[in-house]
Each structure stands twice: as C-alpha cells, then as structure tokens.
Amino acid sequence: MAMPEMQKAISRLRMLLTEVNRKEDEFEALARQFKRQLDRAPRHAIHGGNPVETTLNMMGEIQERLDKVETMHEHLSAMKRQAENELQVLSITGKIEQAKRELASMRSSRASGEDEQIEKVAELERFIEEESARAGEAITDNFNAPEI
Numbered sequence: 828m829a830m831p832e833m834q835k836a837i838s839r840l841r842m843l844l845t846e847v848n849r850k851e852d853e854f855e856a857l858a859r860q861f862k863r864q865l866d867r868a869p870r871h872a873i874h875g876g877n878p879v880e881t882t883l884n885m886m887g888e889i890q891e892r893l894d895k896v897e898t899m900h901e902h903l904s905a906m907k908r909q910a911e912n913e914l915q916v917l918s919i920t921g922k923i924e925q926a927k928r929e930l931a932s933m934r935s936s937r938a939s940g941e942d943e944q945i946e947k948v949a950e951l952e953r954f955i956e957e958e959s960a961r962a963g964e965a966i967t968d969n970f971n972a973p974e975i
Contacts, residue, residue: 861893
C-alpha cells in the first residue's frame with residue numbers, strides 16, 4: 828500500500844472510530860434511560876392505577892428496546908475492536924515501510940566497512956523482521972499489542 832493510500836485508510840479508520848465512540852455514548856445513554864424506565868414502571872401499577880397487564884406490556888416493550896440497544900452496542904464494540912486492530916496494522920506497516928526506506932538509503936550511501944552503519948543496518952533489519960511478524964499476527968487476530 829502506497830503511503831498516501833495508507834494515510835487515507837488511517838484517516839478513514841480514525842473517522843470511523845470517532846463515529847463509533849459517539850454511537851457508543853448514545854447507546855449507553857439510551858440503555859441507562861431504558862433501565863431507569865424499567866425500574867420506575869412498576870410504580871404505574873402501584874401508584875398510577877394501571878392494570879397489571881398494561882404495566883407488564885409496557886415493561887416488555889421497554890425491555891425489548893433495551894435488548895436492542897445492548898445488542899447494537901455489542902456490534903459497535905466488535906466494529907471498534909476490528910477498526911482499532913486495523914489501525915495498529917497500518918501503523919506497524921507504516922513504520923516498517925519507513926525503516927525499509929531508511930535501510931535502503933543507508934545501504935546505497937554507506938561507505939565500505941563503517942561499523943556504525945553496519946550496526947544500524949542490522950538494527951533496521953531486525954526491526955523490519957519483528958514488526959512484519961507483529962503485523963502478520965495482527966492480521967490473523969493473534970495480536971497482543973504492547974503500547975506502540
């Protein structure tokens with residue numbers, strides 16, 4: 828993936844995560860509201876004189892809405908996890924690409940036999956290998972990312 832395409836993908840994922848976070852907040856507020864309504868519903872039968880059947884129907888409708896909101900929240904959480912994982916993969920890939928460019932630049936400009944350059948090249952090669960393995964793990968859902 829070329830860098831501009833990668834940046835576009837990262838931007839899309841960040842926008843998606845922002846929207847998911849906003850929706851999560853919205854669903855959490857709705858869930859709290861429905862739970863309060865469920866807690867208060869019996870009062871309609873006790874203090875309001877509503878028949879038991881009417882109150883039970885009302886509570887059933889509220890519970891259905893609560894269940895739907897909680898299911899949607901679970902779906903959003905799955906979407907968020909996948910987007911965050913994808914964002915980490917792209918971040919790792921970007922770092923790998925940068926290291927590869929730096930390594931290629933060092934190889935093309937290094938003077939023969941400079942120990943410092945040789946060590947830096949070896950370090951970059953290890954970085955590329957390790958991060959490529961991490962990216963592969965992330966893609967296959969075996970990712971346990973430390974702070975990047």
